[in-house]
Amino acid sequence: MRIAVFGTGYVGLVQGSVLAEVGHDVLCVDVDASKVEGLKAGRIPIYEPGLEDIVRKNHAEGRLNFTTDAAEAVKHGRIQFIAVGTPPDEDGSADLKYVLAVAATIAEHMEEPKVVVTKSTVPVGTADKVRAKIVEVLGARGRSDLHFDVVSNPEFLKEGAAVADCMRPDRIVIGTSDPESEELLREVYAPFSRNRDKLIVMDVRSAELTKYAANCMLATKISFMNEMANLAERLGADIEMVRQGIGSDQRIGYHFIYPGAGYGGSCFPKDVKALIHTAREVGFEPKVLQAVEDRNEEQKSVIFDKIVAHYGSDLRGRTFALWGLSFKPQTDDMREAASRVVMEALWKAGAKVQAFDPEAMEEAQRIYGDRDDLMLCGTKEATLRDADALVVMTEWQAFRAPDFDLLKEKLKSAVIFDGRNLYEPARMARRGFAYYAIGRGLTE
Numbered sequence: 222m223r224i225a226v227f228g229t230g231y232v233g234l235v236q237g238s239v240l241a242e243v244g245h246d247v248l249c250v251d252v253d254a255s256k257v258e259g260l261k262a263g264r265i266p267i268y269e270p271g272l273e274d275i276v277r278k279n280h281a282e283g284r285l286n287f288t289t290d291a292a293e294a295v296k297h298g299r300i301q302f303i304a305v306g307t308p309p310d311e312d313g314s315a316d317l318k319y320v321l322a323v324a325a326t327i328a329e330h331m332e333e334p335k336v337v338v339t340k341s342t343v344p345v346g347t348a349d350k351v352r353a354k355i356v357e358v359l360g361a362r363g364r365s366d367l368h369f370d371v372v373s374n375p376e377f378l379k380e381g382a383a384v385a386d387c388m389r390p391d392r393i394v395i396g397t398s399d400p401e402s403e404e405l406l407r408e409v410y411a412p413f414s415r416n417r418d419k420l421i422v423m424d425v426r427s428a429e430l431t432k433y434a435a436n437c438m439l440a441t442k443i444s445f446m447n448e449m450a451n452l453a454e455r456l457g458a459d460i461e462m463v464r465q466g467i468g469s470d471q472r473i474g475y476h477f478i479y480p481g482a483g484y485g486g487s488c489f490p491k492d493v494k495a496l497i498h499t500a501r502e503v504g505f506e507p508k509v510l511q512a513v514e515d516r517n518e519e520q521k522s523v524i525f526d527k528i529v530a531h532y533g534s535d536l537r538g539r540t541f542a543l544w545g546l547s548f549k550p551q552t553d554d555m556r557e558a559a560s561r562v563v564m565e566a567l568w569k570a571g572a573k574v575q576a577f578d579p580e581a582m583e584e585a586q587r588i589y590g591d592r593d594d595l596m597l598c599g600t601k602e603a604t605l606r607d608a609d610a611l612v613v614m615t616e617w618q619a620f621r622a623p624d625f626d627l628l629k630e631k632l633k634s635a636v637i638f639d640g641r642n643l644y645e646p647a648r649m650a651r652r653g654f655a656y657y658a659i660g661r662g663l664t665e
């Protein structure tokens with residue numbers, strides 16, 4: 222099948238290369254010429270396990286190509302995926318300008334029937350707006366005779382496991398009421414549904430809401446657990462025990478009940494805000510979603526609050542080693558990362574930060590540039606020199622079993638603030654550390 226993908230961000234690039242991997246003929250289009258040139262040369266703008274290999278291989282074998290020429294892409298694909306960004310507006314709603322611009326481009330250049338598929342996370346009702354835009358442009362061209370359909374096909378991949386998620390999806394949601402579009406998308410996704418039918422076909426609006434409902438449910442689980450963790454601390458209970466105690470109930474499950482320093486990334490914070498906005502637009506006050514969002518905002522400061530509780534609010538002259546800058550492991554993405562909230566609060570209170578992350582160093586440099594109160598270190602050990610305490614913000618494997626003797630030797634005092642509950646409090650106490658984690662009240 223000949224497929225065009227608009228947007229070579231996370232979703233577009235991963236989806237495009239995975240579709241090429243199973244044999245489709247994919248042309249990815251992006252407005253950023255240097256990005257397109259880089260991709261042609263096998264340079265991947267993001268860190269994502271397995272992505273580089275699959276892009277290079279499929280490009281070399283001719284099934285995956287890149288262009289800045291939108292007209293060529295429209296001509297190429299029977300199916301047109303829209304996978305461009307939907308950044309949040311100031312009021313939290315998703316900004317559709319890129320999505321609608323692509324819709325207009327498709328309508329400008331199409332000469333035969335097209336199935337337009339929205340893959341970006343877009344608010345309920347967007348397919349209708351895309352449809353209206355295409356109708357408008359086709360009308361202006363005098364080509365209202367051209368047939369097209371707009372399908373919602375939300376993406377559920379996780380950063381850090383994006384290729385694997387796309388190759389082996391739990392489900393594929395297709396929102397369309399047009400049997401012909403359904404049949405085409407069944408053909409596109411047949412290679413991913415070989416053992417069982419993973420396609421769930423529904424109306425467009427339900428598909429659009431499914432995406433938000435899934436992310437908001439996961440965010441709710443996390444905020445709920447963070448609330449329990451904060452409560453556990455005050456009640457002298459250990460949230461890690463509670464987590465195991467409830468996760469073993471299959472109705473609850475072990476996934477996404479890890480307490481921590483708050484959820485970050487490009488999806489949960491944005492999608493929760495966007496759904497709150499959507500709800501208000503239709504005159505409905507979303508109480509649970511608002512609480513999920515509020516809890517998360519506060520949670521991102523919990524580690525800083527513990528630092529202040531230990532040292533007082535004036536942190537001038539203090540230096541903190543910080544492990545983990547990305548919003549989660551296996552990515553260099555620092556969007557909405559809790560590390561940023563902590564780091565910025567430390568700076569405001571006069572402290573210096575010596576940070577290390579296995580992948581996000583360049584990203585940190587890009588975001589913060591050169592400043593006196595941030596030293597980006599080449600190794601996790603290098604952050605420790607003359608630091609008052611260690612702050613752990615991301616659960617990278619490399620941080621799970623550090624050399625605690627070395628930590629004690631290098632740090633000015635044996636103090637650890639752990640935003641991801643990586644270590645055992647009792648053991649840390651025996652080793653002589655003051656160890657502050659999330660929701661482990663028995664141990665402080």
Ligand code: UGA
Binds near residue numbers: 381476
């Ligand atoms: C999330 C969803 O998991 C994907 O299914 C979805 O497709 C994607 O958003 C999207 O909409 O594009 P992602 O943002 O890559 O994926 O990352 P997650 O693994 O979901 O983690 C999000 C945040 O929640 C991270 O900051 C992580 O540290 C935090 N988290 C996760 C917890 O604090 N506790 C948990 O138990 C799990």
